[in-house]
Amino acid sequence: MTASIQLRRAPEVQYLLRIADTNLILAQRLAEWCGHAPVLEEDIALANMALDLVGQSRALLTRAGELEGRGHDEDHLAFLRDERDYFNATLVELPRGDFAFTVLRNLFIATWSKLLWEKLLNSSDAEVAAIAGKAVKEVRYHQQHAADWVVRLADGTPESRRRVDAALDDAWRYTNELFGTDAVDEHAHTSGIGPRWANLQAPWLAEITAVFDEAGLALPKASGYQGTGTRGVHSEHMGRILTEMQHLQRSFPGGVW
Amino acid sequence: MSTVQNEWPLWEVFVRSKAGLDHKHCGSLHAADAKMAIQMGRDVYTRRQEGVSVWVVRSDQIVASDPGDKAMYFDPAEDKVYRHPTFYELPKSLDHM
Numbered sequence: 001m002t003a004s005i006q007l008r009r010a011p012e013v014q015y016l017l018r019i020a021d022t023n024l025i026l027a028q029r030l031a032e033w034c035g036h037a038p039v040l041e042e043d044i045a046l047a048n049m050a051l052d053l054v055g056q057s058r059a060l061l062t063r064a065g066e067l068e069g070r071g072h073d074e075d076h077l078a079f080l081r082d083e084r085d086y087f088n089a090t091l092v093e094l095p096r097g098d099f100a101f102t103v104l105r106n107l108f109i110a111t112w113s114k115l116l117w118e119k120l121l122n123s124s125d126a127e128v129a130a131i132a133g134k135a136v137k138e139v140r141y142h143q144q145h146a147a148d149w150v151v152r153l154a155d156g157t158p159e160s161r162r163r164v165d166a167a168l169d170d171a172w173r174y175t176n177e178l179f180g181t182d183a184v185d186e187h188a189h190t191s192g193i194g195p196r197w198a199n200l201q202a203p204w205l206a207e208i209t210a211v212f213d214e215a216g217l218a219l220p221k222a223s224g225y226q227g228t229g230t231r232g233v234h235s236e237h238m239g240r241i242l243t244e245m246q247h248l249q250r251s252f253p254g255g256v257w
Numbered sequence: 258m259s260t261v262q263n264e265w266p267l268w269e270v271f272v273r274s275k276a277g278l279d280h281k282h283c284g285s286l287h288a289a290d291a292k293m294a295i296q297m298g299r300d301v302y303t304r305r306q307e308g309v310s311v312w313v314v315r316s317d318q319i320v321a322s323d324p325g326d327k328a329m330y331f332d333p334a335e336d337k338v339y340r341h342p343t344f345y346e347l348p349k350s351l352d353h354m
Contacts (some may be wrong), residue, residue, distance in 0.1 A: 039287065041286050041287065041288065041297040041300060042297075044301050044304070045296070045297065045300040048300050048304050145296060148293070148296070152289070
């Protein structure tokens with residue numbers, strides 16, 4: 001019987017887990033499209049991106065485990081934590097919704113992620129900087145792919161436009177969390193492991209605005225809502241996604257292919 | 258009759274596996290326009306490191322020979338082995354012609 005692992009919540013560990021978990025949970029959501037995407041080519045594209053995100057997450061989980069210093073590897077961290085020890089942004093744990101919600105969320109996350117990885121290229125942690133070198137190329141494509149779809153759907157039929165508008169209503173308030181500030185974030189900045197997320201907000205807004213201009217979408221009003229996933233406090237959806245994601249490791253502890 | 262097209266047009270995809278080699282036809286896909294076709298070509302046909310460059314062309318833009326002309330077009334070459342440059346002695350340094 002393998003019980004849940006107990007995490008040492010050092011700030012540098014938590015900072016890396018925020019990024020790793022945001023990638024991991026979004027990957028899980030994207031993988032839900034496998035066999036269900038509107039067209040076969042898109043099915044493959046979404047699965048490709050999910051696998052890119054799993055790869056980024058694996059590398060970061062491994063590094064976080066090393067810094068944590070309790071012998072936890074990527075599998076322990078991915079599959080044997082309890083919900084409160086996951087630190088992904090709340091946005092990625094929301095149900096996959098329709099295709100419009102999926103591509104809009106991908107645009108928000110990929111743009112954020114690209115800006116973040118570009119900063120992490122200069123991380124004081126050489127391992128993190130090396131991971132960034134590979135990841136930044138992947139997310140540049142994710143961003144372009146998502147941006148193209150947002151423009152197409154927003155500028156498409158009345159139905160596709162209605163769906164983008166609805167997705168924007170649902171997703172927008174969750175983007176605040178991508179720029180949250182706290183002691184973990186400040187520690188990362190001071191130690192040089194990574195940027196303050198708040199520093200990503202201005203360039204993120206500029207890039208989103210450029211896409212929205214092309215799509216004929218207006219930026220919604222700023223929301224006061226602040227997600228709490230990065231502090232380990234999750235929405236009702238998190239338990240279900242973890243149940244599915246952890247099922248094999250919980251049922252067959254240590255099982256391998 | 259409705260003029261609304263519900264199906265995306267078909268595109269043929271050509272992938273160059275590495276610099277210096279030619280683009281080879283590897284399949285087809287449906288896409289709304291050229292940019293989407295390139296991206297989907299990338300996603301569908303190069304995800305296992307198959308390529309460094311992708312070409313796409315609308316399938317309806319390709320002019321093909323008529324299968325009915327096969328006998329007239331291609332069979333006459335059958336007995337013209339002398340068209341192959343295999344009857345020349347090549348210098349050793351040109352072994353890989």
